[in-house]
Amino acid sequence: MAGAGGGANDVQWCFSQVKGAIDDDVAEADIISTVEFNHSGELLATGDKGGRVVIFQQDIENKSQAQCRSEYNVYSTFQSHEPEFDYLKSLEIEEKINKIRWLPQKNAAQFLLSTNDKTIKLWKISERDKRPEGYNLKEEDGRYRDASTITTLRVPVFRPMDLMVEASPRRIFANAHTYHINSISVNSDNETYLSADDLRINLWHLEITDRSFNIVDIKPANMEELTEVITAAEFHPLQCNTFVYSSSKGTIRLCDMRASALCDKHSKLFEEPEDPSNRSFFSEIISSISDVKFSHSGRYMMTRDYLSVKIWDLNMENRPVETYQVHEYLRSKLCSLYENDCIFDKFECCWNGNDSVVMTGSYNNFFRMLERGQRRDMTLEASRECSKPRQVLKPRRVCAGGKRKKDEISVDSLDFNKKILHTAWHPEENIIAVATTNNLYIFQEKVN
Amino acid sequence: MSTETTEVKGIEEATTEEQQEMQDTVVSPEKAEEAKLKARYPHLGAKPGGSDLLRKRLQKGQKYFDSGDYNMAKAKMKNKQLPAAAPEKAEITGEHIPTPQDLPQRKTSLMASKLAG
Numbered sequence: 001m002a003g004a005g006g007g008a009n010d011v012q013w014c015f016s017q018v019k020g021a022i023d024d025d026v027a028e029a030d031i032i033s034t035v036e037f038n039h040s041g042e043l044l045a046t047g048d049k050g051g052r053v054v055i056f057q058q059d060i061e062n063k064s065q066a067q068c069r070s071e072y073n074v075y076s077t078f079q080s081h082e083p084e085f086d087y088l089k090s091l092e093i094e095e096k097i098n099k100i101r102w103l104p105q106k107n108a109a110q111f112l113l114s115t116n117d118k119t120i121k122l123w124k125i126s127e128r129d130k131r132p133e134g135y136n137l138k139e140e141d142g143r144y145r146d147a148s149t150i151t152t153l154r155v156p157v158f159r160p161m162d163l164m165v166e167a168s169p170r171r172i173f174a175n176a177h178t179y180h181i182n183s184i185s186v187n188s189d190n191e192t193y194l195s196a197d198d199l200r201i202n203l204w205h206l207e208i209t210d211r212s213f214n215i216v217d218i219k220p221a222n223m224e225e226l227t228e229v230i231t232a233a234e235f236h237p238l239q240c241n242t243f244v245y246s247s248s249k250g251t252i253r254l255c256d257m258r259a260s261a262l263c264d265k266h267s268k269l270f271e272e273p274e275d276p277s278n279r280s281f282f283s284e285i286i287s288s289i290s291d292v293k294f295s296h297s298g299r300y301m302m303t304r305d306y307l308s309v310k311i312w313d314l315n316m317e318n319r320p321v322e323t324y325q326v327h328e329y330l331r332s333k334l335c336s337l338y339e340n341d342c343i344f345d346k347f348e349c350c351w352n353g354n355d356s357v358v359m360t361g362s363y364n365n366f367f368r369m370l371e372r373g374q375r376r377d378m379t380l381e382a383s384r385e386c387s388k389p390r391q392v393l394k395p396r397r398v399c400a401g402g403k404r405k406k407d408e409i410s411v412d413s414l415d416f417n418k419k420i421l422h423t424a425w426h427p428e429e430n431i432i433a434v435a436t437t438n439n440l441y442i443f444q445e446k447v448n
Numbered sequence: 449m450s451t452e453t454t455e456v457k458g459i460e461e462a463t464t465e466e467q468q469e470m471q472d473t474v475v476s477p478e479k480a481e482e483a484k485l486k487a488r489y490p491h492l493g494a495k496p497g498g499s500d501l502l503r504k505r506l507q508k509g510q511k512y513f514d515s516g517d518y519n520m521a522k523a524k525m526k527n528k529q530l531p532a533a534a535p536e537k538a539e540i541t542g543e544h545i546p547t548p549q550d551l552p553q554r555k556t557s558l559m560a561s562k563l564a565g
Contacts, residue, residue, distance in 0.1 A: 021562040030562055052561040077564040085518045092510045092518065117508070180508055198506050226502050248502065281482040281492075285501075332477035335484040440563055 011430055012446035013369075013393045015386055017072060019056070020439035022384065032435040034422055038102035038110065041426040044072055044433055045112060046440055047097025051081035053114055053167075055125065070431070072442055076125055078167040081116040093118050099184050101193070103206075111170070113193060117180040120195055122171035122206065130158040176202050176212045183233045189240040196233035196245060203257075215263045216245060216255065231289050231346075238298040246303060250287030254314065270312050272319045282334045282343070290346035295355040296427075302358055304349040307331060309360055309370060324370040324377065327362045329400040329411045342416050350425045361420025364409070365436050366396055382420065382434045382441040392446055 021030070029050025036045050044056040057075035084093040094117055103111040109126040134156040138144055179197035186193045194215070195202050201216035216233075220226055228249040236242035241257045253266035274283065286306035294301045300321070303310050307328060310320035326347075330337060337343040342363075349360040361367045362379070369378045379396045386393055399408040422435040430445035486492060512518040 019563045021565070029559075032563075046563060048561060048563075050561070054561050054563045074564045077561055083522075085512075085515055087515055090512045090514055090518070092512065179506055223503070229502055229505065278476060278478070280476070280478045281485060282478055332481060334478060334481040335488075338485060339488075438562070 013380060013430075013432075013443045014446045015388065015391045015393065015441070016069075016431070016444045017442040018384070018387050018439055019054075019442075026438045030438040032422060032438060032440060033096050033098060034100050035424045035433050035435045035440065036100045036102060036112075037424050037426055037433070038112075039104050039427060041428055041431070043075065043102070043110060044424070044442075045100045045102070046435065047080065047100050047114060049094075049096040051079055051083070051095030051097060051116065053078055053080045053097060053100065053112075053123070069444065069447055076165040076167050078123070080114045080121060080123065080169075081119065084118075098181060101184050101186050103186055104190055106190075113184050113186065115181050115184050115195065118174070118177055120173040120181070120184060120204075121169050122173070123167050124170045125165060125167045128164045128166060129160060129162075131161045132156045133159045171206065171209050173204055173209050173212070176204075182231060185233060185235040185243065187235045187240050188238055192240075194233060194235060194243060196230050198229040201230065201233055201243075201245060201263075213261070215257065215261070217262065217264060232292045234292055234294055234301075236298055237294050237296060244292055244294070244301060246289035246292040248288040249284060250289055250305060252289065252292060252301070252303060252312065268314070268317050270317050270320075272310070282338065285338070285343055286334070291348040293349060293351060295351050296353065297355055300355065302349055302351065304347050304360055306343060306345075306347075309349055309358060311358070311372065322372060324358075324368075326360055326368050327366075327398070329398055330363075332401075333411065337416070340416065342419075345419055345421065347419075347421050348423065350423055352425045352430070353428045359423050359425060359432065361423055361434070363416050363419055364414040365418040365420055366398075367420045367423060367434055380443075382436050382439075382443075387441075390446075393443065 020032075027050075029048060029052070031049040032046055033049055034045075034047040037043070038045070042058045044058075046054050046056075048054075054077045055075045056072035058070045059073050060070045080097055081095040083095045085091075086093055096116055097114050098117065099113075099115050101113045103113070103122075105111075109124050112123050112125070114121055114123060133140065134154050136145075136150060136153060136156075137147075173195070177195065177197045177200070179199050181195055181197050183196040184193060185196075191207075192203055192205050195204065195212075196216075199217065199219040200214055202212040203215050204212045216230070218228070218230065228247045228251075231246045231248055233243060233245035236244075242254065243257070244252050244254045246252045250271065252270040254268040254270070255263035256267045257263060259265070259267060274287075289303045289305050291304040292301060299314060301312050301314065303312065303320075304326075307330060308326055309324045311322040311324075313321045334343065347361050349358055351358055356372055358370045358372070359367060360370070365382045366379050367382065369380065371377065379398070380393045381396050397405070397408045398414070399405065399410045401411070404410050418436060420434055420436060424433045426432065432443050434441045434443065512521065
């Protein structure tokens with residue numbers, strides 16, 4: 001599609017839809033915790049703090065046109081995880097959905113993995129549009145008929161019915177993580193997947209729930225010696241033996257499962273050297289990687305730390321090939337951001353379909369489009385004020401200091417409670433899903 | 449230079465270290481922020497990313513004394529959220545076997561997501 005190839009500044013983004021309640025009083029359960037398109041982009045799943053999953057389906061108005069306007073409507077919703085209590089440790093286990101990952105489609109049904117802090121579940125989402133009618137022994141409402149009243153025999157037939165979408169849990173992968181699960185990633189072999197917590201990574205087979213293999217373990221013998229934790233992990237999109245995991249110290253390790261059963265020893269270590277004279281109290285905290293994502297091509301990977309997005313070439317370990325500042329103006333606010341805990345916010349990032357543009361969120365419901373190649377960038381806002389149908393989004397500018405120009409917003413006016421942590425990009429088209437605290441915005445490329 | 453001297457006079461017992469930090473503030477906004485933080489919390493440990501921070505992160509779940517404590521807390525929360533009353537379905541008893549359509553709707557623990565509304 002011509003549109004997907006265009007750079008960030010060639011594309012004009014317009015408002016398409018917004019999902020969720022308008023009122024400012026946000027219930028904890030409604031806080032969106034993950035957003036993910038499936039492999040075709042037809043389905044869009046969200047998970048929330050209340051353990052619920054909502055799936056939207058793309059409804060294409062005019063399929064014949066090359067660039068068509070599409071709408072996402074509710075397809076299915078279910079309660080994926082419930083709050084639990086760990087009796088042994090007297091700890092509450094949150095039902096918040098940390099991640100959702102779709103499986104590539106193999107048959108009529110759709111499958112996704114959803115996980116909270118401790119348990120991963122494989123959900124099957126299937127459609128039912130027919131039902132059998134004309135039983136001999138049962139009435140239509142299910143009650144059994146009096147045997148003496150049955151005088152004829154007939155063959156039940158399938159009749160069409162209103163589409164019903166059913167979600168059922170097919171596998172429950174539990175009790176394999178002592179620490180909190182932060183990532184799941186389906187392997188390109190479509191048979192296995194990994195789950196990562198703060199200190200360990202496990203490999204599962206999608207069919208087997210009572211066993212998983214530990215492939216990374218960074219727990220020190222003495223917990224006092226703990227210096228870093230695993231923050232994210234992902235399988236390579238094409239090589240089934242390769243995966244990466246990022247750490248709170250800003251490093252990424254690439255591991256090859258062919259090398260050994262336990263991949264504690266990395267094959268590659270990606271780390272940007274730090275200037276020791278620039279080191280401050282905040283250096284390590286802001287270097288912690290909150291998300292790592294391979295490019296669709298598998299040649300590059302992107303990492304997100306507190307202030308920047310870095311693109312790494314898998315062939316070069318000693319520094320990233322590109323670095324983009326997301327909100328550099330926050331560097332002079334680190335003290336207050338530490339005090340209000342915002343410095344620990346975990347922002348995610350995503351690639352567009354052809355790996356030419358990357359996107360990540362910021363504060364004040366701003367999100368950033370970073371165009372590679374052209375080295376151009378754009379700041380947009382997800383807000384109800386820019387939510388008229390097909391309204392084109394105007395680029396926003398933040399004034400770091402000094403004279404504030406018209407239309408700019410000063411750093412001190414930014415609302416740090418309005419954070420965009422989760423964003424997703426359609427795998428083929430220029431359609432993006434941006435989650436604010438409790439609303440899901442869908443933006444599309446402007447179609448003339 | 450005069451401003452620097454005024455600053456030095458303003459702070460009691462400025463050491464060479466603090467003077468270096470003040471010079472750093474001109475160079476790096478990050479170091480300025482660090483100075484601000486240390487001024488507010490003088491007892492803040494030298495190692496920020498060290499075990500304390502990580503251990504706090506590893507123990508994210510809320511700790512309760514025991515399961516009774518947990519259930520009491522949950523009950524208090526449920527009273528705050530007023531759930532919608534489920535419509536009473538006619539009780540089905542007697543000779544015939546109830547079917548899925550006859551049974552009352554399974555009570556969901558939480559209300560439906562507003563995204564689906």
